[in-house]
Every structure is written in C-alpha cells, then in structure tokens.
Amino acid sequence: MATLLVTGSIYSTSAAPQLILTVSMNVQHVEKENLISITVTGKVLDSSNNPVYAAAISSQLTDPRGNSLHIALVYSKKDGSYIDEFNIYGTPIAGNYTLHLTASKPGFDDKSIHVPFTIVAGTFNIKINPASRVLKPGSNTSFEIAILPTQGTLLPPINIKIIGLPQRITYNLLDKSMATPRIIVLTLITYKDTPPGSYNFTVIGESKGFSYTAWALLEVEAEKQTPIPIPIPTPQTQADNITYAVITVAAAAVAASILLAYRRWGGYRILGGVRDLFRPSHDRQYLAIARALARLEELRATEKIDEETYNRLRLEYEQKLMRARRSSS
Numbered sequence: 001m002a003t004l005l006v007t008g009s010i011y012s013t014s015a016a017p018q019l020i021l022t023v024s025m026n027v028q029h030v031e032k033e034n035l036i037s038i039t040v041t042g043k044v045l046d047s048s049n050n051p052v053y054a055a056a057i058s059s060q061l062t063d064p065r066g067n068s069l070h071i072a073l074v075y076s077k078k079d080g081s082y083i084d085e086f087n088i089y090g091t092p093i094a095g096n097y098t099l100h101l102t103a104s105k106p107g108f109d110d111k112s113i114h115v116p117f118t119i120v121a122g123t124f125n126i127k128i129n130p131a132s133r134v135l136k137p138g139s140n141t142s143f144e145i146a147i148l149p150t151q152g153t154l155l156p157p158i159n160i161k162i163i164g165l166p167q168r169i170t171y172n173l174l175d176k177s178m179a180t181p182r183i184i185v186l187t188l189i190t191y192k193d194t195p196p197g198s199y200n201f202t203v204i205g206e207s208k209g210f211s212y213t214a215w216a217l218l219e220v221e222a223e224k225q226t227p228i229p230i231p232i233p234t235p236q237t238q239a240d241n242i243t244y245a246v247i248t249v250a251a252a253a254v255a256a257s258i259l260l261a262y263r264r265w266g267g268y269r270i271l272g273g274v275r276d277l278f279r280p281s282h283d284r285q286y287l288a289i290a291r292a293l294a295r296l297e298e299l300r301a302t303e304k305i306d307e308e309t310y311n312r313l314r315l316e317y318e319q320k321l322m323r324a325r326r327s328s329s
Helices: 233-263 270-278 280-301 307-326
Strands: 001-012 019-033 037-046 056-062 067-075 081-089 093-106 111-119 122-130 132-135 138-150 159-163 167-177 182-190 197-207 210-218
Touching: 019 093, 019 111, 037 056, 037 093, 056 081, 067 081, 122 197, 122 210, 167 270, 182 280, 182 307, 280 307
Parallel strands: 132 210
Antiparallel strands: 001 019, 019 037, 037 081, 056 067, 056 093, 093 111, 122 138, 138 182, 159 197, 167 182, 197 210
16 A cells, blocks of 8 residues: 655635635555555645635546546535545556646635656566576575566565475575566575475465466485495506416316326326336426426417317327326336
8 A cells, every 4th residue: 555645735816815725635555456446535725724615626647658547526525625536447557657636716726736656566477597406415505586577667565485395495585686677585405304306396476466486496416325446456467367367277277187197097006106206207208298288278278279279289298198107107
C-alpha cells in the first residue's frame, strides 16, 4: 500500500474579498493479481481552516503512456472531506502514473494539482546461474539468482524460497544487488554425512499473488577411497626376474633329466655308483651332457626353439647319457 499526501492552495483572483482554498490529497493504492485498487481522499478548507462544503473535485488518472484510465467528479462533504475510489483491471503497465485533480468553488479560482505516483508490476522473471554445480561433502558452493521485471525497471517486494533439497544440505540467501536486475546469492552448504547423489531443487519467487520458478541441479560426489600404491617394476627388475626364472627352470630341468636317466638306467649300484661318480673322465663327459640338457631347457623356456626340435635334441642327449654310462661301467 502506498500513501501520498499533497497539499495545495487555491487563491481567488476576485478583487474582494480574497478567498483562499486549501486542498489536501491522500492517494492509496493496493496491488493485487489482475487488479489495482486506488483510493483518493482529502479535505477542502478555507483560509481559517474551516471546511468548505460542496466544492467540486474533478480527477483524472493517466498511465505512463499518457492514456486516460479514470475520470471522476465528486463533491466535498459538510466537513470538507471528499473521497474517490476506483479500480484498474488487468495487468497494469509498470511506471509513473499521474493523478490530475482540480478543485473549484464559486467565488474561488480553479486550481489544478498534478500528483505522480508509481505502480510496480507484479510480474517478473526469475533465473538461476549456473544451471548445475558439483560439490563434495563438507563443502559449499553458490548460485546467482537474477530477478527482472517484465515491464519497466521497478520490482515489487519478492519473497524467495528454495525447495527440493535433502535435510543435510542447508542454504542462505544474500542480496548482492538491489538494482535492476536484482541479484541474490544462493549458498548451498553440505556436511560430511550428506548423502551423495543428484538433487534437483526449485527456486520460487512470490509477489502480489504471482509465483515464478527456476530450477537447478546440485550433484554431491561420493568420498573417493585413497588407492594403495602398487610398485611398478623397472626394466632392470623385469630383466632380473626373467633371468631368475630361466635359471630356476634350467636347474629344475637338469634335476629332472638326471632323475629320469637314473630311472631308465635302473640306478647305480651303491658302491659302484659312488666309485663311478668320482672318475674324472666320467665326470667331464656327464657334466657336458648335463650342461647341454640345461641349455636345451633354457631355449625351450624362452621359446627360442620349437617343440619338435626340443624333443629331437633331448632324445639325442639322453642316448648320449646312456652310452656314457655303458662306457664307464
């Protein structure tokens, strides 16, 4: 509700007597959805502050474009008061309106008063920027809400509220700019136990029976687990591992070859076998064949020979072992 009080004086141009009219005017307007109610009241008094009865009060209301919206004629009562009530229907143009009032009374000169007042449209647009944010639990982020009038440059009082957020997300609103457009900073606050997820929330602006909305998205990330570091082998480490594996395979192959030969030959006699093992010529021949078998197993382990070649050479070396045993018996 807006109230405007204007007082004007009307002086008579008659030579005698000089009569003075004092006119007061009070303008009130109430803005509702698709309706503005305007009430004009005041009093007409003489120079001694006595009420003037039956003074004619003509009024006209024009909008910001100069169009006439209302014309009326009322008369003052015995106590000098007058009242003019009327409505403006539909969505009004926002801006400065002017009420033109003229008071007249026989014996007094007419006097005109032009009183401006402002009507703010209830319609507006509301926007939020950015459209989405990503947030970690225990932190906060902000959005900007912009409110713009659909007409003119003035905004009505607007109430802002936020809906759609879970319990463990709170918010606060702070005016950044009251100019047009009006900017409000929305800060969203999360906690360590805020559940992760995507939350669509709604910004609602309400004024004079009008309600407008905007939407945005807040995504709360889940806490990331710290990975356990896994050592990456260096080229030297890999080479050492391969060498160790080849030696291990070769040693196992030699042992297997000796055991296989032992089973095929029926085994040494306990005393004779011990005696034969310490013969120099037997040792050299046997060890040469054993080294050849180990080399053969190494070539096979590193895939440097095919399976057919491996089987053929292994059979030859086993036969040499058998001949070496017979010759040493």
